[in-house]
Amino acid sequence: MNFKFSQDQEMMRDSAKRLLADLSTYAAVHKILDSDATHDANLWKQMAEAGWLSTAIPEEYGGAGMGYLELAVLAEEMGKALACTPFASSIYFAAELIKAAGSESQKTTYLPKLAMGESIATVAYAEKGRIDAAGVQVKAQGGKLTGTKSPVADGLCADLVIVSARDDQGVSLYLVDLNAGGVSREPVATMDRTRKQARLTFNGAQGELLGQAGQGGALLDAASYKVAALLAFEQVGGAQDAMEMATQYAKERYAFGRPIGSFQAIKHRIADMFVKVEMARSSAYYAAWALESAPEKLHQAASAARVMGIDAYSFAAQENVQIHGGIGFTWEANPHLHMKRAKHLESLLGGGIVWRERLMRSMEAAA
Amino acid sequence: MDFNDTPQEAEFRAEANRWLSQNAKPRSESGNMMSMFAESEGGDLRGEAEWQMVREAQAWQRKKADAGWGVITWPKKYGGRGGNIMQSVIWGQEESKFETPANIFMIGIGMAGPTIMTHGTNEQKDRYLPPMLRGEEVWCQLFSEPGAGSDLAGLRTRAVKDGNDWIINGQKVWTSGAHYSKWGILVTRHDPTLPKHKGLTYFIVDMESPGIEVRPIRQITGGANFNEVFFNDVRIPDSNRLGAVGQGWAVSITTLMNERMSIGGGGGLFGGDNGLGSIIALLRGLTVDGRPALEHDAVRQKMAEFAARFKGLELTGYRTLSALSQGAMPGSESSIMKLAMGLLVQEMAAFIMELQAASGVLTDKQETLMEAMWQQAYLGIPAIRIAGGTDEVQRNIIGERILGLPTDIRLDKNVPFNEVPTGASKKG
Numbered sequence: 001m002n003f004k005f006s007q008d009q010e011m012m013r014d015s016a017k018r019l020l021a022d023l024s025t026y027a028a029v030h031k032i033l034d035s036d037a038t039h040d041a042n043l044w045k046q047m048a049e050a051g052w053l054s055t056a057i058p059e060e061y062g063g064a065g066m067g068y069l070e071l072a073v074l075a076e077e078m079g080k081a082l083a084c085t086p087f088a089s090s091i092y093f094a095a096e097l098i099k100a101a102g103s104e105s106q107k108t109t110y111l112p113k114l115a116m117g118e119s120i121a122t123v124a125y126a127e128k129g130r131i132d133a134a135g136v137q138v139k140a141q142g143g144k145l146t147g148t149k150s151p152v153a154d155g156l157c158a159d160l161v162i163v164s165a166r167d168d169q170g171v172s173l174y175l176v177d178l179n180a181g182g183v184s185r186e187p188v189a190t191m192d193r194t195r196k197q198a199r200l201t202f203n204g205a206q207g208e209l210l211g212q213a214g215q216g217g218a219l220l221d222a223a224s225y226k227v228a229a230l231l232a233f234e235q236v237g238g239a240q241d242a243m244e245m246a247t248q249y250a251k252e253r254y255a256f257g258r259p260i261g262s263f264q265a266i267k268h269r270i271a272d273m274f275v276k277v278e279m280a281r282s283s284a285y286y287a288a289w290a291l292e293s294a295p296e297k298l299h300q301a302a303s304a305a306r307v308m309g310i311d312a313y314s315f316a317a318q319e320n321v322q323i324h325g326g327i328g329f330t331w332e333a334n335p336h337l338h339m340k341r342a343k344h345l346e347s348l349l350g351g352g353i354v355w356r357e358r359l360m361r362s363m364e365a366a367a
Numbered sequence: 368m369d370f371n372d373t374p375q376e377a378e379f380r381a382e383a384n385r386w387l388s389q390n391a392k393p394r395s396e397s398g399n400m401m402s403m404f405a406e407s408e409g410g411d412l413r414g415e416a417e418w419q420m421v422r423e424a425q426a427w428q429r430k431k432a433d434a435g436w437g438v439i440t441w442p443k444k445y446g447g448r449g450g451n452i453m454q455s456v457i458w459g460q461e462e463s464k465f466e467t468p469a470n471i472f473m474i475g476i477g478m479a480g481p482t483i484m485t486h487g488t489n490e491q492k493d494r495y496l497p498p499m500l501r502g503e504e505v506w507c508q509l510f511s512e513p514g515a516g517s518d519l520a521g522l523r524t525r526a527v528k529d530g531n532d533w534i535i536n537g538q539k540v541w542t543s544g545a546h547y548s549k550w551g552i553l554v555t556r557h558d559p560t561l562p563k564h565k566g567l568t569y570f571i572v573d574m575e576s577p578g579i580e581v582r583p584i585r586q587i588t589g590g591a592n593f594n595e596v597f598f599n600d601v602r603i604p605d606s607n608r609l610g611a612v613g614q615g616w617a618v619s620i621t622t623l624m625n626e627r628m629s630i631g632g633g634g635g636l637f638g639g640d641n642g643l644g645s646i647i648a649l650l651r652g653l654t655v656d657g658r659p660a661l662e663h664d665a666v667r668q669k670m671a672e673f674a675a676r677f678k679g680l681e682l683t684g685y686r687t688l689s690a691l692s693q694g695a696m697p698g699s700e701s702s703i704m705k706l707a708m709g710l711l712v713q714e715m716a717a718f719i720m721e722l723q724a725a726s727g728v729l730t731d732k733q734e735t736l737m738e739a740m741w742q743q744a745y746l747g748i749p750a751i752r753i754a755g756g757t758d759e760v761q762r763n764i765i766g767e768r769i770l771g772l773p774t775d776i777r778l779d780k781n782v783p784f785n786e787v788p789t790g791a792s793k794k795g
Contacts, residue, residue: 001685247770
């Protein structure tokens with residue numbers, strides 16, 4: 001048993017840390033928060049140039065042909081730095097769906113563009129917030145899509161969207177070129193303005209079937225475990241940063257003539273954050289390993305990692321605001337960035353209720 | 368990153384399993400979990416039944432030692448296997464699959480042994496470690512006192528030098544197994560005029576020495592594994608001092624770090640990967656308010672949460688051990704394990720008792736799930752949350768030693784111990 005990332009993976013982490021420390025500062029995140037920018041375009045461009053997007057895309061489709069452990073390392077650092085990019089939508093989710101279900105020509109057409117960052121893709125699976133396939137109302141007839149998807153993370157900046165739609169075979173996935181017409185997009189107000197979301201309305205847009213007709217629900221379900229495992233790393237990274245922020249503040253802020261971190265009321269809450277973060281980190285590591293090397297364990301491992309990731313991040317993010325006291329409630333301070341990002345990451349794929357039930361089912365299946 | 372055994376690890380596991388299969392019975396489903404609570408079983412264990420338990424434990428330990436499985440990580444010259452930490456974890460996982468006698472060697476092998484190895488003289492190592500490993504001599508811990516628990520360094524048992532001996536007077540408490548132990552590890556105060564951490568000295572004491580009186584304490588479980596131990600002019604030769612005079616605190620810390628490790632750590636607590644699966648299998652027979660328990664979402668949500676936390680805890684333990692096996696220094700990580708484990712098992716026990724409805728409170732083995740194991744856990748777990756440092760002490764360790772948060776203000780730190788205010792001195 002070896003619980004460590006390899007030396008090469010750790011080198012990758014170091015260079016990711018450097019790039020993010022330069023570009024994804026709290027000031028930079030605040031800038032996206034306060035603007036209508038769909039994402040941090042400069043950061044995205046630099047990530048593409050550094051080859052991050054191509055990490056887990058096979059070489060024959062223009063990728064670097066590395067694995068999910070490398071992607072996990074990047075995810076943890078992006079979560080820690082609150083990176084404001086469509087990475088999860090385009091890479092963990094859309095590229096993985098195309099890898100898993102795309103025809104040879106679809107892979108050849110789309111994957112190199114996603115790997116290079118020439119195109120941004122996302123997945124439109126929610127309708128009025130409902131995320132299960134049974135709730136899909138968007139229709140596809142002869143490849144033409146009609147209906148509304150909302151919310152769609154990164155729907156404002158994406159070039160390509162994978163849409164779940166109901167056709168005569170049930171629910172199927174369709175690739176839609178968002179620049180080709182027949183779709184209108186508008187922003188929907190979201191708490192986490194560093195990760196903008198959209199409402200997409202399809203008025204006869206041309207879709208291209210992805211995977212077998214009628215398999216849309218199953219494909220999304222399978223992909224969701226991969227995305228959950230990787231998002232768990234973003235959650236661990238975010239929780240770690242919130243905890244470090246709280247620790248730093250507790251050392252510097254004085255009250256009653258002493259640093260507030262010397263009071264057990266504060267110290268013990270940060271210690272509880274630490275315990276949750278470390279347990280979530282171990283769970284995420286296990287899920288990444290399952291994703292890379294032990295697919296038969298992925299359902300259980302990814303479900304557990306997501307349950308632990310959601311819990312650690314929401315606890316650390318919320319309590320960090322409280323430990324900061326009054327300043328923590330202001331827009332200009334940084335704690336609220338994590339409080340909002342934690343909810344954003346939880347809202348993708350459904351929250352703890354959904355994943356605890358999934359974990360339970362995978363355990364019953366194994367028992 | 369790889370959670371599978373390496374070929375060498377797989378070979379070691381197979382070898383361990385082969386030996387265990389030839390020498391022990393596989394555990395039954397319900398016996399698969401939490402054998403650590405065996406000692407919390409109610410009823411009066413004292414007497415012949417307890418001695419029988421001790422003899423069985425000793426026989427099993429000797430059998431293991433004869434075959435080279437006594438302690439995996441200890442050097443061969445003390446009878447160990449000279450193996451590594453991962454092998455020790457694997458051994459623990461495999462052994463937990465078999466019916467084995469209660470482990471009464473945790474204080475010796477788990478705590479006193481590593482302390483002697485770190486701070487002892489060569490003569491002390493040669494004298495104490497081999498019989499400890501073979502289970503021939505059982506050890507107990509003489510740290511806590513009625514007035515010194517979390518504030519262990521506030522202990523008052525006195526050691527006064529007299530020629531080549533020390534004379535000990537005072538009282539210890541919470542001493543598991545004192546009545547069947549040959550040796551004790553003892554922290555004393557040799558100089559009350561020094562600040563409290565500086566006036567401590569650590570000894571190995573023969574529990575058969577004149578002047579030692581052991582009295583049982585009945586615990587909330589109903590059992591009486593604990594004792595209070597009185598010292599009345601007990602002589603200890605200076606050659607039984609462990610570490611220098613005045614180094615007692617540093618030596619104690621070594622013991623306590625190992626204690627946390629052995630309480631929180633270790634694999635196979637729930638029988639590994641499928642342990643929680645077997646709990647679910649047992650819940651299949653229960654109904655809650657007329658419906659099968661597993662059809663209640665509230666039950667499903669809670670059990671899944673427990674499972675995720677349990678797996679996270681188990682993995683964190685392995686992550687720490689994996690780092691240690693690659694040369695990392697042992698740190699304060701065991702505090703995470705102990706803190707999280709105590710809380711988790713307490714919540715689980717309470718919940719699983721709730722699911723048993725009218726039988727929840729019963730300790731009758733035939734009327735309860737898994738032969739009242741969860742009821743035993745419910746009563747036994749408060750001790751886990753206290754021993755080796757309470758939850759609050761663990762949070763201080765995490766906050767201060769890992770995260771670097773400032774220490775609390777301490778009124779007693781740099782003053783002579785005999786000038787530290789106490790409740791008693793206030794009243795007086």
